[in-house]
Amino acid sequence: MVTGMRSFLMTVAVLLFTEKAFRVADGWSTAHATFYGGSDASGTNNGACGYSNVFALGYGTMTAALSAPLFNDGLSCGACFQIQCSGDAACYSNSITVTATNLCPQGSYGGWCDYPNAHFDLSQPAFSQLAQTVAGHVTVNYQRVNCNRQGGVRFQIDGHTYFMQTLIYNVGGSGDVVAVQVKGSKTGWISMTRGWGQNWQTGTVLDGQALSFSVKTSDGKTLYHNNVADSNWKYGQTFEGAQF
Secondary structure (H helix, E strand, C coil), X not given: CHHHHXXXXXXXXXXXXXXXXXXXXXXXXXXXXXXXXXXXXXXXXXXXXXXXXXXXXXXCCCEEEECHHHHHHXXXXXXXXXXXECCCCCECCCXXXXXXXXXXXXXXXHHCCCCCCCEEEEEXXXXXXXXXXXXXXXXXXXXXXXXXXXXXXXXXEEEECCEEEEEEECCCECCCEEEEEEEECCCCXXXXXXXXXXXXXXXXXXXXXXXXXXXXXXXXXXXXXXXXXXXXXXXXXXXXXXXX
């Protein structure tokens, strides 16, 4: 009887431990990480997401270029990932959070970014918080997390009268934009098309009209930014809306 009870309790303990382990692992996936861009991360600007200067746009040095499966043709631009180093002597025990700002292209050095690999080519300052840079390459666990941003969503309006292109950045919450509409003070809502990265465009003439935007993120949330730019806006200006 005592032996049977001991066996039962050991089985329960194992089940509870296993359940806890699964809960801890929920949402995490395995990938690899390297680094690029130099010790000051200056080489991480002008990436495939359209963020010409990640420092000026508020992303700083905690950024990453993603392999194609994670990059998702640019739809992951602006998304945030929590990353932990795993199973390497060079690993530190802490985790970091980075923003997707670039593509690590097929054929990059070492083949780590080749399809179908899940890979993060981190800025060197980000990698140095994850592991010793002498390692060069480490295995990591990662998961999507919400992005915490300072201030509101930004709208950088470029182009010309017949081609308005808007870079949308500093997006909180899920961080990645999947649909955008613009509305002039004399129009209804107009769906914009994604050009590349987080550049969204329309051929509708909106000069001289106050502009509103609706922004939808991958978690299904939509935020309306009413009259974010008054009728005197100019190409090359940036405007700040609300935040998720």
